[in-house]
Amino acid sequence: MGATFSAIPGVRILDFDSEVVVFNPRSWDAHILNSAAEMVLGLLTRSPRTQHDIEVALFDALAEEERASASAHAERVLNDLRSVGLIVELGQDGLASR
């Protein structure tokens, strides 16, 4: 099933048509997200999800010719979101891992 991820609390999202701008309440940084990152962050804002959940969601959202790369795509998006601190990986106890 892979690791479990969650959005950090208090993320603010501005939806501007094809792109969204999100506010990280911990760093006060703003980030522009593409539609895939927006979808993943939206899912993780609602509840924690496993990497497999994210892969499935992306698989459904991607065009047919892109579906083969859904797994790699999910990993890349999760890494990007984690690198800017918008999501965290959860440990077995459900708390953010260090």
Place this chain on the structure above:
Amino acid sequence: MRVAEITDAGVRERLAAKGLTIDCGAAVVRIQSDVPELAAMLRLLYGAFQIEPDDVVTDASVMLRLARGSRRVFRPQIELWLDGSRPFERYPRDTPLPLVEWGVNFALAKRLHCYLLLHSGVVEMGGRAVVIPAMPGSGKSTLTVALSQRGFRLLSDEFGVVRLSDSRLLPLLRPAALKNESIDVISRFAPDAILGPRFPKTRKGTVAHLALDASTVDERHTPAQPAVVVFPRYDPTVEFELDSVPKARAFGRLAVNSFNYEVLGPDAFDALGRLVALSDCYELRYSDLDRAIDAITLFVRRADSATTLEEPAS
């Protein structure tokens, strides 16, 4: 009483005593100085502004003083004091007005954190604001001033003052600073405009200031709803080119171009997000001022017909 209603000598006396206190709209500013030639310059450029009582609380206090010491005879210098401290080295005496104006801008950018401050010109027509963000050399001041000479009301040539509660733009009125070629451009474009003296030796080249008229000053507390954001770039090789800017990108460019976005954090994010959501955003490359003004006028009218104005927040 307006500044123009007292004499140069009267302005000089005020500057040397408790100062000249001016309500600029979003901020109240006090200027003190013992530099005698400054009085006539301020009287010309701030003539339409009301003089506020000496005991009014100010948002920025700027003092320009003749430097003491032996160098004053051979190479006269002046000192800029902001809110009681002197944060910079002394300056040559020959640019007192640009120094005061720059000092006021510096103080406001450092202090006015009850608002989101964008580095931009702002004009208004029919209650709709046009935000004109600046990059150096963009022609922001030229375009802002030119619009103010063609039916738009000037809110500021330097600060986009965004009210945090509703993202409306507030006036922060000061004499508009024109630099280098833009001085002659505006002189030709609006021959009746009142410009102050030219100062050729500033850090930004030659600078001159535009005096504001009484009707603009009298509207200094009337806000405007954001409607259009135009990122201008003066380009002598292009007569007129216009592109739409995606709102998320416009948000990023405005945030980077803000004086205090990082100070305000979530409040700035919300206020700027609201401003961008309410605005159509464009990038404009131009050398033909009239065409640029026609296009911006059209954008504002289009925004006017697309939505109705909300009641201003009390």
